[in-house]
Amino acid sequence: MQNALAVVTVVVVGMMVGVEFAVAVFVNPILDRLPDDSRTAAHSDGARVLGGVMPYWYIGSTVLGAIWAAAAWGGAGAPPATAATALLAVSVAMSVLLLVPINNRAKTWDREGKPADWRQQERRWNRYHYLRVGVLVLAFALYAVALDR
Template sequence: MQNALAIVRVVVVGLLVGVEFAVAAFVNPILHRLPNDGGLAARSDGARVLGRVMPFWYIASVLLGTAWAVLARGDAGAGPVVTATALLVLSVLMSIALLVPINSRVARWTHDSVPADWKRQIVRWDRFHYARVGVIVAAFVLLVVGLA
C-alpha cells in the first residue's frame, strides 16, 4: 500500500511540475512574444482554465504527501517526504498570497478592459511563478529521493 501511494504521489507531483514548468519555460514566453498583444486573450483564458484546475492538483499533492509522510513515519525515507510535503504546502501558500490575486484579475481581462499596467502585472506573476516552480521542483526531487 505504501509503495503504491508513493508511486502515485511521485506521478501526480511529477505531472504538476511538468505542467507548471511548461507554462513558465515555454507557453508564457511564447504568448509574451506574440505581436499586437496577441497573448493577452490566451493569458486570460489560461488564467480561467488553469485557475479552476490547479488548486485541486496542488491540494491533492499535499494530501497525498501527508498520507505518505504518516505511513513512512520512522522509515529512512521519511525525512525527504516530510520536507517535500512542507515545500508543497509552501507552494500552496505562495499561490494564495502571491499568484492568485494577480491570476484572478487576469482571468477577467478582455482587450476592452485591460488595465494600463497589464504587462507589469504579467511580468510580476511570471516572477512569482518561477519561484513557485523552483519550490515544486525541489519537492519533486525530494519525493524521488524518498521513493528510492
Template structure:
C-alpha cells in the first residue's frame, strides 16, 4: 500500500509540475505572441480554467506527500519526502499570497475593463510563477529520489 502511495504521489506531483512548467515556458509565451487582445483574453480564460483546478491539485499533492512522510517515517528516503512536503507547503503559501491575488484580478479582465498596468501585473505573475515552478520541480525531484 505504501508503494502505491509513493507512486501516486510522485505521478500527481509530476503531472502538476508538467502543467505549471508548460504554462510558464510554453503557453504564456504563445499567448504573449498573439495579435491584438488575443493574448490577454487567453490569459484571462486560462486564469479562470486553471484557477478552478489548481487549488485542489496543490493541496492534494501536499496531502499525498504528507501522508507519505507520516506513513514512511522510518523508511528509506523519509527525509527527502519531508523536505518535498515543506517545499509544497511553500508553493501553496506563495500561491495564496502572491499569485492568486493577481490571477483573481486578471481572470476578469477584458480589453474594455483591464487596468493600464495589466501587462506589468502579468509580468509580475510570471516572475512569481517561475519561482513557484522551481520550488515544485525541486519537490518533485526529491519525491522521485525518495523512490529509489
C-alpha cells in the first residue's frame, strides 16, 4: 500500500511540477510576445482557468505527501518525503501570500480595465513563479529520492 501511495504521490506532484514548469518556461514567454491587448486577455484567461484548478492540485499534492511521509515514518524514505512535503507546504504559502493576490487582480484585467502598472505586476508574478517552480522541482526530486529508498 505504501508503495502505491508513493507512486501516486510522485505522479501527481510530477504532473503539477510539469505544468508549472511549462507555464514558466514556455507559455508565459510565448504570451509575452503577443500584442498588449491579446497578452492581457490570454494572461487573464490563464489566471482564471489555472487559478481555479491549481489550489486543489497543490493542497492535494501536499496532503498526499504528508500521508506518504507519515506512512514511511521510521523508514529510509521518510526524511526525503518529509522534506519534500515541507517544501510543498512552502510553495502553498508562497502561492497564497505572493502569487494569488496578483493572480486575483490579473484575472479581472481586460482591454479597458487594467492598471497602469500591469506589466510590473506580471513581471513580479513571473519572478515569484520562477522561485516557486524551483521549490517544486526540489520537492519533486526529494520525492524521487524517497521513492528509491
